[in-house]
Amino acid sequence: MVKVAIFDYGAGNIFSLKSSLEKNEAEVDIITNLKKIKNYSGLLLPGVGNFDPAITSLNTSKVAFQDLVKDQIPILGICLGMEMFFEKSEEGKLSGLGVFDGEVVILPNKFKIPHMGWNDLQIKKPSVLLDGVKEGSWVYFVHSYRVKPKNEDIIKADSDYGINVPAVIEDNTLFGTQFHPEKSGKVGSMMIKNFLRVCKK
Structure with missing residues (x-):
């Protein structure tokens, strides 16, 4: 069984994410300090809250986070994450x-x-996170913002609601979704499973 951590930056409402991971046979801990991350095979940044308070919570662990990126620990950021x-x-x-x-x-x-x-997904490029996910699959969004990466190669899928909104980003072991996979039914569960498969490697 793969063991992963959800970083809790105080916004709450992470039960559905924990539940979704456990349904896909992961062992899940909720942590508030990234310095203890070495016991885990992957990290999730949940998608609830506001930018500055979340960053403030992470700032005490910012160096530890950069180390995780360098060590290529799989990280999935959801919405705000x-x-x-x-x-x-x-x-x-x-x-x-x-x-x-x-x-x-x-x-x-x-x-x-x-x-x-x-909203439906328009898949632009091959993606580990989207393995098995069909073009036009529907996922659940709750957001007020969208990302504008300078390197558009990291955008693997977007969603069109009059403007293109990057929906999935991926680069090596960093993954992000603007939508909430834990609230997106079977399609979201498939992505959670794909992320956990990366964590097992």
Whole structure:
């Protein structure tokens, strides 16, 4: 059984993510300090909360996080968790984790914010996380922001709601989804399974 950790930065509401991982036969701990991460095969940054408070919680572990990236420990960022991978966000004033060049911008004001609902995936490039996921599969979004990577090669799928919203990013052992796989039924469960398979290697 693979053992993974969910980093809790105080936003709560991570039960559904823990439950989804356990249904896919992972052993899951919720942690608040990345310095103890060596016992785990993978890390998940959950998707609830606001940018600056989440970054503040992670800042005490920022060096440990950079070490995880260097050591190629698989990391999955969900929604806000993915947004924190970037250099900055319009939601806050603090610097992001900066593992990807680019920024996070608010959705255009023609949208009701937060944007909530099911949208389909347009798969652009082969992806480990999307292995077995069909073009046009529906996933569940709850967000007000979207990422703008400088290197668009990391975007593996997007979703079109009048503008293209990067939905899945992937680079080596770093994975991110703008949507919530733990709330996306069988399709989301397939992605969780794919991530755990990477953690087992």
